[in-house]
Amino acid sequence: MAASGQVLVMNPMNRLLSANWSTGLIEAEAGLTLSELIQIALPHGWFPSVVPGTKFVTLGGAVANDVHGKNHHVSGTFGCHVRGLTMYRSTEGYVSASRTERPELFSATVGGLGLTGIIITVILQLRPVASGEIDQCSTRFRNLDEFFELSATRDRAHEFTVAWIDCLATGKRSGRGIYIVGDHAKAGALAAAADKALTFPIDPKISLVNSFSLPLLNAVYYRRQLRSSVRGRVRYSSFFFPLDGVSKWNRIYGNAGFQQYQCVIPQSNSREVIRAVLGEIARSGTGSFIAVLKQCGTMKSPGLLSFPLYGVSLALDFPQRAEVNDMLFRRLDQLVHEAGGRLYPAKDAHMTAQNFQAAYPDWQLVEALRDPRLLSRFWQRVTQ
Protein backbone atom coordinates (compact mmCIF):
# COMPACT_ATOMS: atom_id res chain seq x y z
CA MET A 1 0.00 0.00 0.00
CA ALA A 2 1.24 3.48 -0.83
CA ALA A 3 2.05 5.67 2.17
CA SER A 4 -0.09 8.43 0.67
CA GLY A 5 -3.04 6.05 0.17
CA GLN A 6 -2.95 6.95 -3.53
CA VAL A 7 -2.19 4.34 -6.15
CA LEU A 8 -1.56 4.78 -9.87
CA VAL A 9 -3.51 2.30 -11.96
CA MET A 10 -1.29 1.63 -14.96
CA ASN A 11 -3.52 -0.89 -16.78
CA PRO A 12 -4.78 1.58 -19.41
CA MET A 13 -1.16 2.11 -20.53
CA ASN A 14 -1.06 -1.18 -22.39
CA ARG A 15 0.25 -0.39 -25.85
CA LEU A 16 2.95 -2.35 -27.59
CA LEU A 17 5.70 -0.15 -28.98
CA SER A 18 7.22 -2.89 -31.09
CA ALA A 19 7.21 -6.64 -31.49
CA ASN A 20 9.76 -8.62 -33.47
CA TRP A 21 8.29 -12.06 -34.04
CA SER A 22 11.50 -13.44 -35.50
CA THR A 23 13.57 -12.66 -32.38
CA GLY A 24 10.86 -12.61 -29.68
CA LEU A 25 11.90 -9.18 -28.45
CA ILE A 26 8.99 -6.92 -27.51
CA GLU A 27 8.69 -3.46 -26.05
CA ALA A 28 5.44 -2.55 -24.36
CA GLU A 29 3.97 -0.06 -21.94
CA ALA A 30 4.15 -1.21 -18.34
CA GLY A 31 0.37 -1.57 -17.88
CA LEU A 32 0.14 -4.51 -20.31
CA THR A 33 -0.81 -7.66 -18.40
CA LEU A 34 0.83 -11.03 -18.97
CA SER A 35 -2.61 -12.29 -19.98
CA GLU A 36 -2.78 -9.74 -22.82
CA LEU A 37 0.83 -10.38 -23.78
CA ILE A 38 0.22 -14.12 -24.06
CA GLN A 39 -2.91 -13.51 -26.17
CA ILE A 40 -0.78 -11.50 -28.60
CA ALA A 41 2.47 -13.50 -28.57
CA LEU A 42 1.38 -17.14 -28.37
CA PRO A 43 -0.13 -17.30 -31.88
CA HIS A 44 3.34 -16.24 -33.13
CA GLY A 45 4.97 -19.05 -31.13
CA TRP A 46 6.31 -16.94 -28.24
CA PHE A 47 5.64 -17.02 -24.51
CA PRO A 48 6.94 -14.99 -21.54
CA SER A 49 10.18 -16.53 -20.30
CA VAL A 50 8.92 -16.41 -16.70
CA VAL A 51 5.33 -16.30 -15.45
CA PRO A 52 4.16 -16.14 -11.81
CA GLY A 53 1.00 -17.82 -10.49
CA THR A 54 -1.37 -15.21 -11.92
CA LYS A 55 -1.66 -13.84 -15.45
CA PHE A 56 -3.28 -10.61 -14.25
CA VAL A 57 0.03 -9.04 -13.24
CA THR A 58 1.23 -6.11 -15.38
CA LEU A 59 4.71 -5.97 -16.90
CA GLY A 60 5.58 -3.11 -14.54
CA GLY A 61 4.35 -5.11 -11.55
CA ALA A 62 6.29 -8.17 -12.69
CA VAL A 63 9.48 -6.08 -12.92
CA ALA A 64 8.92 -4.19 -9.65
CA ASN A 65 8.46 -7.45 -7.74
CA ASP A 66 10.91 -9.41 -9.88
CA VAL A 67 8.43 -12.28 -9.94
CA HIS A 68 9.47 -15.88 -10.42
CA GLY A 69 7.71 -19.02 -11.50
CA LYS A 70 7.87 -22.78 -11.80
CA ASN A 71 11.01 -22.56 -13.96
CA HIS A 72 13.16 -20.52 -11.56
CA HIS A 73 15.69 -23.39 -11.37
CA VAL A 74 16.45 -22.98 -15.09
CA SER A 75 15.30 -19.49 -16.10
CA GLY A 76 15.71 -17.34 -13.00
CA THR A 77 13.38 -14.46 -12.31
CA PHE A 78 11.35 -12.21 -14.62
CA GLY A 79 14.05 -9.55 -14.33
CA CYS A 80 16.62 -11.89 -15.93
CA HIS A 81 14.71 -11.48 -19.23
CA VAL A 82 14.19 -7.72 -19.11
CA ARG A 83 16.49 -6.05 -21.65
CA GLY A 84 15.66 -2.49 -20.70
CA LEU A 85 13.19 -0.11 -19.08
CA THR A 86 12.04 3.44 -19.39
CA MET A 87 10.73 5.12 -16.31
CA TYR A 88 9.53 8.45 -15.03
CA ARG A 89 11.33 9.95 -12.04
CA SER A 90 10.04 13.08 -10.35
CA THR A 91 13.63 14.33 -10.03
CA GLU A 92 14.74 13.93 -13.66
CA GLY A 93 11.78 13.09 -15.89
CA TYR A 94 11.89 10.19 -18.37
CA VAL A 95 15.00 8.01 -18.18
CA SER A 96 16.14 4.67 -19.62
CA ALA A 97 17.88 1.92 -17.71
CA SER A 98 19.32 -1.48 -18.59
CA ARG A 99 22.24 -3.70 -17.61
CA THR A 100 24.54 -1.35 -19.53
CA GLU A 101 22.77 2.01 -19.33
CA ARG A 102 22.59 3.30 -15.77
CA PRO A 103 22.96 -0.25 -14.43
CA GLU A 104 22.68 0.88 -10.79
CA LEU A 105 19.20 2.30 -11.48
CA PHE A 106 18.23 -0.87 -13.39
CA SER A 107 19.32 -3.10 -10.49
CA ALA A 108 17.45 -0.95 -8.00
CA THR A 109 14.29 -0.97 -10.13
CA VAL A 110 14.13 -4.73 -10.85
CA GLY A 111 12.52 -5.98 -7.63
CA GLY A 112 12.52 -2.36 -6.41
CA LEU A 113 8.83 -2.46 -5.41
CA GLY A 114 8.03 0.50 -7.64
CA LEU A 115 9.96 2.90 -5.42
CA THR A 116 12.61 4.13 -7.85
CA GLY A 117 10.16 5.70 -10.31
CA ILE A 118 7.12 4.88 -12.39
CA ILE A 119 7.98 2.18 -14.89
CA ILE A 120 6.67 3.35 -18.27
CA THR A 121 7.88 0.78 -20.79
CA VAL A 122 9.59 -2.61 -20.61
CA ILE A 123 11.76 -4.35 -23.23
CA LEU A 124 11.30 -8.07 -22.75
CA GLN A 125 12.85 -11.15 -24.34
CA LEU A 126 10.22 -13.85 -24.87
CA ARG A 127 10.99 -17.53 -25.38
CA PRO A 128 9.91 -19.64 -28.35
CA VAL A 129 7.31 -22.36 -27.78
CA ALA A 130 5.93 -24.99 -30.12
CA SER A 131 2.60 -25.16 -28.32
CA GLY A 132 0.35 -23.49 -25.76
CA GLU A 133 -0.02 -26.84 -24.05
CA ILE A 134 2.02 -28.33 -21.26
CA ASP A 135 2.98 -31.98 -20.83
CA GLN A 136 2.69 -32.51 -17.11
CA CYS A 137 3.35 -35.34 -14.72
CA SER A 138 2.27 -35.32 -11.09
CA THR A 139 3.79 -37.69 -8.57
CA ARG A 140 2.74 -38.26 -4.99
CA PHE A 141 5.47 -38.15 -2.35
CA ARG A 142 5.04 -39.47 1.17
CA ASN A 143 7.29 -37.10 3.12
CA LEU A 144 9.81 -34.30 2.93
CA ASP A 145 12.77 -36.59 2.21
CA GLU A 146 10.96 -37.94 -0.83
CA PHE A 147 10.36 -34.35 -1.98
CA PHE A 148 14.08 -33.63 -1.91
CA GLU A 149 14.86 -36.87 -3.75
CA LEU A 150 12.32 -36.04 -6.48
CA SER A 151 13.62 -32.51 -6.70
CA ALA A 152 17.22 -33.65 -7.05
CA THR A 153 16.41 -36.03 -9.91
CA ARG A 154 13.51 -34.34 -11.77
CA ASP A 155 14.48 -30.67 -11.76
CA ARG A 156 17.30 -31.33 -14.21
CA ALA A 157 14.97 -32.99 -16.69
CA HIS A 158 11.99 -30.62 -16.62
CA GLU A 159 11.58 -26.92 -17.18
CA PHE A 160 8.68 -26.41 -14.77
CA THR A 161 8.56 -27.98 -11.31
CA VAL A 162 6.55 -27.23 -8.19
CA ALA A 163 5.13 -29.17 -5.28
CA TRP A 164 1.90 -28.90 -3.34
CA ILE A 165 2.23 -30.07 0.24
CA ASP A 166 -0.19 -31.09 2.95
CA CYS A 167 0.94 -28.78 5.73
CA LEU A 168 -1.25 -30.51 8.31
CA ALA A 169 0.47 -33.89 7.98
CA THR A 170 2.63 -34.76 10.97
CA GLY A 171 5.19 -37.37 12.05
CA LYS A 172 6.62 -39.52 9.32
CA ARG A 173 4.03 -38.12 6.89
CA SER A 174 5.22 -34.57 7.46
CA GLY A 175 5.82 -32.85 4.14
CA ARG A 176 3.79 -35.28 2.06
CA GLY A 177 2.38 -33.88 -1.14
CA ILE A 178 2.28 -33.93 -4.91
CA TYR A 179 5.23 -33.10 -7.14
CA ILE A 180 4.23 -31.55 -10.44
CA VAL A 181 6.59 -31.24 -13.39
CA GLY A 182 5.84 -29.88 -16.84
CA ASP A 183 7.29 -28.85 -20.19
CA HIS A 184 5.91 -26.96 -23.15
CA ALA A 185 4.57 -29.65 -25.50
CA LYS A 186 6.67 -30.23 -28.62
CA ALA A 187 3.61 -29.81 -30.83
CA GLY A 188 0.06 -28.61 -30.40
CA ALA A 189 -2.24 -25.62 -30.70
CA LEU A 190 -0.80 -22.12 -30.36
CA ALA A 191 -4.17 -20.47 -29.67
CA ALA A 192 -4.41 -18.39 -26.51
CA ALA A 193 -6.92 -19.36 -23.85
CA ALA A 194 -10.08 -17.31 -23.35
CA ASP A 195 -10.10 -15.07 -20.29
CA LYS A 196 -13.45 -16.42 -19.12
CA ALA A 197 -13.55 -17.39 -15.47
CA LEU A 198 -16.09 -18.65 -12.99
CA THR A 199 -16.74 -16.26 -10.13
CA PHE A 200 -16.74 -17.43 -6.52
CA PRO A 201 -20.41 -16.65 -5.88
CA ILE A 202 -20.71 -15.79 -2.19
CA ASP A 203 -19.06 -13.63 0.46
CA PRO A 204 -19.06 -15.88 3.54
CA LYS A 205 -18.84 -14.19 6.96
CA ILE A 206 -16.23 -16.68 8.13
CA SER A 207 -13.44 -18.42 6.31
CA LEU A 208 -14.50 -21.62 4.59
CA VAL A 209 -10.89 -22.73 4.99
CA ASN A 210 -10.84 -23.59 8.70
CA SER A 211 -9.81 -26.29 11.12
CA PHE A 212 -12.85 -28.39 10.18
CA SER A 213 -12.62 -28.21 6.41
CA LEU A 214 -8.87 -28.13 5.95
CA PRO A 215 -7.91 -31.68 7.02
CA LEU A 216 -10.61 -32.96 4.69
CA LEU A 217 -9.56 -30.74 1.78
CA ASN A 218 -5.92 -31.70 2.16
CA ALA A 219 -6.61 -35.41 2.50
CA VAL A 220 -8.84 -35.38 -0.56
CA TYR A 221 -6.32 -33.37 -2.59
CA TYR A 222 -3.47 -35.67 -1.60
CA ARG A 223 -5.46 -38.67 -2.82
CA ARG A 224 -6.91 -36.97 -5.90
CA GLN A 225 -4.94 -39.31 -8.08
CA LEU A 226 -5.26 -43.05 -7.57
CA ARG A 227 -1.89 -43.96 -9.02
CA SER A 228 1.25 -42.52 -7.52
CA SER A 229 2.22 -40.91 -10.82
CA VAL A 230 -0.08 -39.46 -13.50
CA ARG A 231 0.81 -37.96 -16.89
CA GLY A 232 -1.29 -35.67 -19.01
CA ARG A 233 -1.43 -32.71 -21.37
CA VAL A 234 -3.06 -29.50 -20.13
CA ARG A 235 -3.59 -25.93 -21.33
CA TYR A 236 -0.95 -23.43 -20.22
CA SER A 237 -3.63 -21.48 -18.34
CA SER A 238 -4.61 -24.32 -16.02
CA PHE A 239 -0.95 -25.29 -15.51
CA PHE A 240 0.42 -21.84 -14.70
CA PHE A 241 -2.63 -19.92 -13.48
CA PRO A 242 -5.04 -22.39 -11.81
CA LEU A 243 -6.47 -19.78 -9.41
CA ASP A 244 -7.22 -17.31 -12.23
CA GLY A 245 -9.90 -19.77 -13.36
CA VAL A 246 -12.07 -18.68 -10.41
CA SER A 247 -12.32 -14.92 -10.10
CA LYS A 248 -12.64 -13.58 -6.54
CA TRP A 249 -11.45 -16.95 -5.18
CA ASN A 250 -10.11 -15.06 -2.17
CA ARG A 251 -13.73 -14.83 -0.92
CA ILE A 252 -13.32 -18.40 0.28
CA TYR A 253 -11.39 -16.93 3.23
CA GLY A 254 -14.40 -14.88 4.37
CA ASN A 255 -14.58 -11.21 5.29
CA ALA A 256 -11.29 -11.23 7.18
CA GLY A 257 -9.37 -12.45 4.14
CA PHE A 258 -6.04 -14.24 4.29
CA GLN A 259 -2.40 -13.52 4.79
CA GLN A 260 0.35 -15.11 2.76
CA TYR A 261 3.64 -16.30 4.15
CA GLN A 262 6.44 -16.95 1.67
CA CYS A 263 10.02 -17.61 2.63
CA VAL A 264 13.10 -19.01 0.93
CA ILE A 265 15.72 -21.03 2.79
CA PRO A 266 19.31 -21.33 1.48
CA GLN A 267 20.09 -24.71 -0.06
CA SER A 268 22.70 -25.88 2.48
CA ASN A 269 20.29 -26.36 5.37
CA SER A 270 16.96 -26.20 3.54
CA ARG A 271 15.86 -29.72 4.46
CA GLU A 272 16.18 -29.25 8.23
CA VAL A 273 14.71 -25.74 8.28
CA ILE A 274 11.73 -26.54 6.02
CA ARG A 275 11.07 -29.54 8.27
CA ALA A 276 11.12 -27.29 11.35
CA VAL A 277 8.87 -24.71 9.65
CA LEU A 278 6.34 -27.38 8.67
CA GLY A 279 6.47 -28.74 12.21
CA GLU A 280 5.62 -25.31 13.65
CA ILE A 281 2.71 -24.89 11.24
CA ALA A 282 1.27 -28.33 11.95
CA ARG A 283 1.54 -27.64 15.71
CA SER A 284 -0.09 -24.21 15.45
CA GLY A 285 -3.47 -25.72 14.55
CA THR A 286 -3.91 -23.16 11.79
CA GLY A 287 -3.13 -24.18 8.31
CA SER A 288 -3.12 -23.52 4.67
CA PHE A 289 -4.71 -25.32 1.76
CA ILE A 290 -2.43 -23.67 -0.71
CA ALA A 291 1.05 -24.65 0.44
CA VAL A 292 3.68 -24.65 -2.26
CA LEU A 293 7.29 -25.85 -2.17
CA LYS A 294 9.66 -24.88 -4.95
CA GLN A 295 13.33 -25.57 -5.49
CA CYS A 296 14.89 -22.30 -6.68
CA GLY A 297 17.99 -22.28 -8.84
CA THR A 298 21.34 -20.55 -8.98
CA MET A 299 20.69 -18.02 -11.75
CA LYS A 300 21.37 -14.56 -10.36
CA SER A 301 18.81 -11.82 -10.84
CA PRO A 302 19.96 -8.30 -11.69
CA GLY A 303 17.62 -6.99 -8.95
CA LEU A 304 19.08 -5.82 -5.64
CA LEU A 305 15.92 -6.73 -3.70
CA SER A 306 15.08 -9.82 -5.72
CA PHE A 307 13.53 -12.43 -3.42
CA PRO A 308 14.59 -15.86 -4.73
CA LEU A 309 17.97 -17.29 -3.78
CA TYR A 310 19.48 -20.73 -4.35
CA GLY A 311 17.42 -22.84 -2.00
CA VAL A 312 13.87 -23.90 -1.29
CA SER A 313 10.88 -21.57 -1.23
CA LEU A 314 7.73 -22.29 0.78
CA ALA A 315 4.51 -20.30 0.26
CA LEU A 316 1.36 -20.63 2.34
CA ASP A 317 -1.99 -18.82 2.58
CA PHE A 318 -3.41 -18.55 6.09
CA PRO A 319 -6.94 -17.41 6.95
CA GLN A 320 -6.57 -14.05 8.67
CA ARG A 321 -6.70 -14.54 12.44
CA ALA A 322 -4.42 -11.95 13.97
CA GLU A 323 -3.59 -13.65 17.29
CA VAL A 324 -2.83 -17.04 15.75
CA ASN A 325 -0.90 -15.70 12.77
CA ASP A 326 1.13 -13.21 14.80
CA MET A 327 2.37 -15.94 17.15
CA LEU A 328 3.06 -18.38 14.34
CA PHE A 329 4.69 -15.84 12.04
CA ARG A 330 7.01 -14.71 14.83
CA ARG A 331 8.24 -18.28 15.35
CA LEU A 332 8.59 -18.87 11.59
CA ASP A 333 10.42 -15.55 11.14
CA GLN A 334 12.92 -16.65 13.77
CA LEU A 335 13.60 -19.94 11.96
CA VAL A 336 13.96 -18.19 8.59
CA HIS A 337 16.21 -15.48 10.01
CA GLU A 338 18.53 -17.95 11.76
CA ALA A 339 18.81 -20.01 8.58
CA GLY A 340 19.88 -16.97 6.56
CA GLY A 341 16.66 -17.10 4.56
CA ARG A 342 14.23 -14.31 3.76
CA LEU A 343 10.60 -13.37 3.22
CA TYR A 344 9.01 -12.20 -0.04
CA PRO A 345 8.34 -8.42 0.14
CA ALA A 346 5.66 -8.70 -2.57
CA LYS A 347 3.51 -10.83 -0.29
CA ASP A 348 4.47 -9.46 3.08
CA ALA A 349 2.38 -7.62 5.65
CA HIS A 350 4.38 -8.21 8.82
CA MET A 351 8.17 -8.42 8.23
CA THR A 352 10.24 -6.56 10.84
CA ALA A 353 12.81 -3.93 9.90
CA GLN A 354 15.54 -5.99 11.57
CA ASN A 355 14.76 -9.14 9.56
CA PHE A 356 14.38 -7.22 6.31
CA GLN A 357 17.67 -5.38 6.66
CA ALA A 358 19.53 -8.57 7.52
CA ALA A 359 17.99 -10.46 4.60
CA TYR A 360 18.36 -7.68 2.01
CA PRO A 361 21.70 -6.02 2.78
CA ASP A 362 21.53 -3.94 -0.43
CA TRP A 363 18.37 -2.13 0.65
CA GLN A 364 20.25 1.12 1.23
CA LEU A 365 21.33 1.20 -2.44
CA VAL A 366 17.63 1.13 -3.36
CA GLU A 367 16.81 3.75 -0.74
CA ALA A 368 19.50 5.99 -2.24
CA LEU A 369 17.83 5.77 -5.67
CA ARG A 370 14.25 5.92 -4.39
CA ASP A 371 12.14 8.61 -6.01
CA PRO A 372 11.46 11.05 -3.15
CA ARG A 373 7.84 11.33 -4.30
CA LEU A 374 7.23 7.56 -3.97
CA LEU A 375 6.87 5.72 -0.68
CA SER A 376 5.02 2.63 0.52
CA ARG A 377 3.91 1.63 4.01
CA PHE A 378 6.00 -1.51 3.59
CA TRP A 379 9.11 0.61 2.95
CA GLN A 380 8.32 2.85 5.93
CA ARG A 381 8.05 -0.24 8.15
CA VAL A 382 11.17 -2.10 7.03
CA THR A 383 13.55 0.85 6.78
CA GLN A 384 12.83 2.46 10.15
Place this chain on the structure above:
Amino acid sequence: MTKKILVLGATSGIAQAVARRYAAQGVELFLVARDLAKTQAVAADLTARGAAVVSVFGIDLTQSGRLIEMCDAAWKQLGVVDCALIAHGTLTDSSRSAVDLGYLIEEFRTNAESTIACMALLAQRFRAQGSGVIAVIGSVAGDRGRASNYAYGAAKAAVHTFASGLRAQLAPSGIQVLTIKPGFVATQMTASLNLPSALTAQPESVAARIQMAIDKKRDVIYAPGFWWLIMTIIRLMPEALFKRLKF
Protein backbone atom coordinates in the same frame (compact mmCIF):
# COMPACT_ATOMS: atom_id res chain seq x y z
CA MET B 1 -15.55 -9.63 -44.09
CA THR B 2 -14.26 -6.28 -42.90
CA LYS B 3 -10.68 -5.96 -44.12
CA LYS B 4 -9.94 -2.27 -44.66
CA ILE B 5 -10.95 0.18 -42.00
CA LEU B 6 -10.83 3.95 -41.70
CA VAL B 7 -10.81 5.19 -38.09
CA LEU B 8 -11.55 8.85 -37.32
CA GLY B 9 -10.51 9.90 -33.82
CA ALA B 10 -8.18 6.91 -33.70
CA THR B 11 -6.59 7.81 -30.36
CA SER B 12 -9.92 7.66 -28.51
CA GLY B 13 -10.25 4.82 -26.02
CA ILE B 14 -13.18 3.14 -27.78
CA ALA B 15 -11.61 3.54 -31.24
CA GLN B 16 -8.35 1.95 -30.05
CA ALA B 17 -10.21 -0.99 -28.52
CA VAL B 18 -12.16 -1.56 -31.76
CA ALA B 19 -9.01 -1.20 -33.87
CA ARG B 20 -7.19 -3.76 -31.70
CA ARG B 21 -9.92 -6.34 -32.29
CA TYR B 22 -9.61 -5.85 -36.04
CA ALA B 23 -5.80 -5.69 -35.92
CA ALA B 24 -5.75 -9.18 -34.39
CA GLN B 25 -7.54 -10.37 -37.55
CA GLY B 26 -4.80 -8.93 -39.74
CA VAL B 27 -6.76 -6.07 -41.34
CA GLU B 28 -5.45 -2.88 -42.95
CA LEU B 29 -6.12 0.34 -41.00
CA PHE B 30 -6.03 4.04 -41.81
CA LEU B 31 -5.91 6.11 -38.64
CA VAL B 32 -6.94 9.75 -38.47
CA ALA B 33 -6.46 11.94 -35.41
CA ARG B 34 -5.30 15.37 -34.35
CA ASP B 35 -2.18 14.40 -32.40
CA LEU B 36 0.15 12.78 -34.94
CA ALA B 37 2.72 11.51 -32.43
CA LYS B 38 0.04 9.80 -30.37
CA THR B 39 -1.54 8.36 -33.51
CA GLN B 40 1.84 6.89 -34.50
CA ALA B 41 2.07 5.22 -31.07
CA VAL B 42 -1.40 3.72 -31.64
CA ALA B 43 -0.27 2.57 -35.10
CA ALA B 44 2.81 0.83 -33.66
CA ASP B 45 0.61 -0.96 -31.13
CA LEU B 46 -1.83 -2.11 -33.81
CA THR B 47 1.02 -3.32 -36.04
CA ALA B 48 2.50 -5.35 -33.15
CA ARG B 49 -0.97 -6.77 -32.52
CA GLY B 50 -1.22 -8.14 -36.04
CA ALA B 51 -2.58 -5.43 -38.37
CA ALA B 52 -1.31 -5.95 -41.93
CA VAL B 53 -0.68 -2.27 -42.69
CA VAL B 54 -1.41 0.78 -40.54
CA SER B 55 -1.28 4.29 -42.02
CA VAL B 56 -1.71 7.54 -40.12
CA PHE B 57 -3.04 10.96 -41.07
CA GLY B 58 -2.88 13.96 -38.77
CA ILE B 59 -5.81 16.37 -39.00
CA ASP B 60 -8.12 18.31 -36.74
CA LEU B 61 -11.46 16.92 -37.89
CA THR B 62 -13.26 20.16 -37.01
CA GLN B 63 -11.50 21.74 -40.01
CA SER B 64 -14.15 20.68 -42.52
CA GLY B 65 -12.08 22.18 -45.36
CA ARG B 66 -9.52 19.38 -44.98
CA LEU B 67 -11.93 16.42 -44.83
CA ILE B 68 -11.84 15.79 -48.58
CA GLU B 69 -8.04 15.68 -48.55
CA MET B 70 -8.23 13.15 -45.69
CA CYS B 71 -10.75 10.96 -47.54
CA ASP B 72 -8.68 11.09 -50.73
CA ALA B 73 -5.62 9.94 -48.80
CA ALA B 74 -7.56 7.11 -47.15
CA TRP B 75 -9.00 5.79 -50.41
CA LYS B 76 -5.65 6.14 -52.13
CA GLN B 77 -4.00 4.08 -49.42
CA LEU B 78 -6.70 1.45 -48.87
CA GLY B 79 -8.18 1.19 -52.38
CA VAL B 80 -11.51 0.07 -50.98
CA VAL B 81 -12.82 1.09 -47.55
CA ASP B 82 -15.00 -1.57 -45.97
CA CYS B 83 -15.84 0.34 -42.82
CA ALA B 84 -15.37 3.83 -41.36
CA LEU B 85 -15.59 4.33 -37.60
CA ILE B 86 -16.25 7.90 -36.50
CA ALA B 87 -15.08 8.15 -32.90
CA HIS B 88 -13.66 11.62 -32.32
CA GLY B 89 -15.23 13.85 -29.71
CA THR B 90 -14.80 15.69 -26.46
CA LEU B 91 -16.71 15.52 -23.20
CA THR B 92 -18.30 18.93 -22.71
CA ASP B 93 -17.80 20.53 -19.31
CA SER B 94 -21.41 21.44 -18.56
CA SER B 95 -20.76 24.13 -15.97
CA ARG B 96 -18.34 25.92 -18.29
CA SER B 97 -20.66 25.62 -21.29
CA ALA B 98 -23.43 27.30 -19.25
CA VAL B 99 -21.41 30.51 -18.95
CA ASP B 100 -18.88 30.44 -21.83
CA LEU B 101 -20.71 30.73 -25.14
CA GLY B 102 -17.57 30.45 -27.25
CA TYR B 103 -16.77 27.15 -25.56
CA LEU B 104 -20.37 25.92 -25.96
CA ILE B 105 -20.29 26.54 -29.70
CA GLU B 106 -16.82 25.09 -30.13
CA GLU B 107 -17.89 21.90 -28.34
CA PHE B 108 -20.99 21.63 -30.52
CA ARG B 109 -18.80 22.07 -33.57
CA THR B 110 -16.61 19.13 -32.50
CA ASN B 111 -19.29 16.73 -31.33
CA ALA B 112 -22.09 17.51 -33.80
CA GLU B 113 -21.01 19.50 -36.86
CA SER B 114 -17.72 17.80 -37.61
CA THR B 115 -19.21 14.33 -37.02
CA ILE B 116 -22.13 15.13 -39.34
CA ALA B 117 -19.78 16.51 -41.99
CA CYS B 118 -17.71 13.31 -41.84
CA MET B 119 -20.86 11.18 -42.19
CA ALA B 120 -22.06 13.19 -45.16
CA LEU B 121 -18.72 12.97 -46.95
CA LEU B 122 -18.31 9.24 -46.24
CA ALA B 123 -21.85 8.65 -47.51
CA GLN B 124 -20.85 10.20 -50.87
CA ARG B 125 -17.71 8.05 -51.10
CA PHE B 126 -19.45 4.83 -50.09
CA ARG B 127 -22.27 5.47 -52.54
CA ALA B 128 -19.74 5.89 -55.32
CA GLN B 129 -17.95 2.75 -54.15
CA GLY B 130 -21.22 0.82 -53.94
CA SER B 131 -20.54 -0.57 -50.47
CA GLY B 132 -19.43 0.43 -46.99
CA VAL B 133 -20.26 0.77 -43.33
CA ILE B 134 -20.48 4.05 -41.41
CA ALA B 135 -20.22 3.32 -37.68
CA VAL B 136 -20.63 6.44 -35.58
CA ILE B 137 -20.23 6.85 -31.84
CA GLY B 138 -23.27 8.60 -30.37
CA SER B 139 -24.13 8.44 -26.70
CA VAL B 140 -26.89 7.57 -24.28
CA ALA B 141 -26.63 11.27 -23.43
CA GLY B 142 -28.18 12.04 -26.82
CA ASP B 143 -31.42 10.22 -25.99
CA ARG B 144 -32.72 12.97 -23.70
CA GLY B 145 -31.32 16.24 -22.43
CA ARG B 146 -30.41 15.77 -18.81
CA ALA B 147 -29.69 18.64 -16.42
CA SER B 148 -26.09 17.52 -15.91
CA ASN B 149 -24.89 17.25 -19.54
CA TYR B 150 -27.41 18.60 -22.06
CA ALA B 151 -24.83 20.51 -24.12
CA TYR B 152 -22.98 17.26 -24.89
CA GLY B 153 -26.32 15.43 -25.18
CA ALA B 154 -27.71 17.92 -27.72
CA ALA B 155 -24.69 17.40 -30.00
CA LYS B 156 -25.06 13.62 -29.78
CA ALA B 157 -28.83 13.93 -30.45
CA ALA B 158 -27.97 15.78 -33.67
CA VAL B 159 -25.66 12.90 -34.63
CA HIS B 160 -28.36 10.30 -33.90
CA THR B 161 -30.97 12.13 -35.95
CA PHE B 162 -28.62 12.73 -38.86
CA ALA B 163 -27.55 9.07 -38.81
CA SER B 164 -31.15 7.91 -38.76
CA GLY B 165 -32.03 9.91 -41.87
CA LEU B 166 -28.82 8.92 -43.64
CA ARG B 167 -29.52 5.26 -42.87
CA ALA B 168 -32.92 5.50 -44.56
CA GLN B 169 -31.42 7.29 -47.53
CA LEU B 170 -28.60 4.77 -47.97
CA ALA B 171 -30.65 1.65 -47.26
CA PRO B 172 -31.39 0.93 -50.95
CA SER B 173 -27.67 0.99 -51.79
CA GLY B 174 -26.84 -1.55 -49.06
CA ILE B 175 -24.64 0.80 -47.08
CA GLN B 176 -24.93 0.24 -43.34
CA VAL B 177 -25.16 3.18 -40.96
CA LEU B 178 -24.59 2.02 -37.38
CA THR B 179 -25.34 4.32 -34.45
CA ILE B 180 -23.49 3.25 -31.31
CA LYS B 181 -24.76 4.62 -28.01
CA PRO B 182 -22.25 3.86 -25.27
CA GLY B 183 -23.08 4.48 -21.62
CA PHE B 184 -20.29 5.20 -19.13
CA VAL B 185 -17.00 3.82 -20.47
CA ALA B 186 -13.67 3.95 -18.63
CA THR B 187 -11.50 5.89 -21.12
CA GLN B 188 -9.30 8.97 -21.02
CA MET B 189 -12.36 11.07 -21.92
CA THR B 190 -14.08 10.14 -18.66
CA ALA B 191 -10.95 9.76 -16.50
CA SER B 192 -11.71 12.93 -14.53
CA LEU B 193 -15.29 11.85 -13.70
CA ASN B 194 -16.37 9.84 -10.71
CA LEU B 195 -18.39 7.21 -12.58
CA PRO B 196 -20.62 4.64 -10.84
CA SER B 197 -18.56 1.45 -11.09
CA ALA B 198 -21.54 -0.91 -11.53
CA LEU B 199 -22.63 1.01 -14.65
CA THR B 200 -19.17 1.64 -16.12
CA ALA B 201 -17.98 -0.59 -18.95
CA GLN B 202 -14.44 -1.24 -20.15
CA PRO B 203 -13.67 -0.11 -23.72
CA GLU B 204 -12.86 -3.74 -24.63
CA SER B 205 -16.41 -4.92 -23.97
CA VAL B 206 -17.88 -1.95 -25.86
CA ALA B 207 -15.54 -2.75 -28.76
CA ALA B 208 -16.67 -6.38 -28.85
CA ARG B 209 -20.28 -5.20 -29.11
CA ILE B 210 -19.44 -2.74 -31.89
CA GLN B 211 -17.73 -5.46 -33.92
CA MET B 212 -20.73 -7.74 -33.42
CA ALA B 213 -23.08 -4.96 -34.60
CA ILE B 214 -20.99 -4.34 -37.73
CA ASP B 215 -20.92 -8.07 -38.52
CA LYS B 216 -24.68 -8.42 -37.97
CA LYS B 217 -25.53 -5.24 -39.89
CA ARG B 218 -27.39 -3.67 -36.98
CA ASP B 219 -28.80 -0.12 -37.09
CA VAL B 220 -28.68 1.21 -33.53
CA ILE B 221 -27.05 -0.38 -30.51
CA TYR B 222 -26.55 0.50 -26.89
CA ALA B 223 -23.21 -0.53 -25.40
CA PRO B 224 -23.44 -2.33 -23.04
CA GLY B 225 -26.90 -3.57 -24.00
CA PHE B 226 -28.56 -2.92 -20.63
CA TRP B 227 -28.60 0.83 -21.41
CA TRP B 228 -31.50 0.16 -23.77
CA LEU B 229 -33.72 -0.55 -20.76
CA ILE B 230 -32.46 2.42 -18.73
CA MET B 231 -32.80 4.84 -21.62
CA THR B 232 -36.25 3.54 -22.57
CA ILE B 233 -37.46 4.33 -19.06
CA ILE B 234 -35.77 7.74 -19.14
CA ARG B 235 -37.24 8.57 -22.55
CA LEU B 236 -40.77 7.59 -21.47
CA MET B 237 -40.83 9.82 -18.38
CA PRO B 238 -43.26 12.73 -18.64
CA GLU B 239 -41.41 16.04 -18.94
CA ALA B 240 -43.23 17.38 -15.84
CA LEU B 241 -41.54 14.65 -13.80
CA PHE B 242 -38.26 14.60 -15.74
CA LYS B 243 -37.55 18.30 -15.21
CA ARG B 244 -37.44 17.74 -11.44
CA LEU B 245 -34.60 15.22 -11.80
CA LYS B 246 -31.18 16.76 -11.47
CA PHE B 247 -29.02 13.90 -12.76
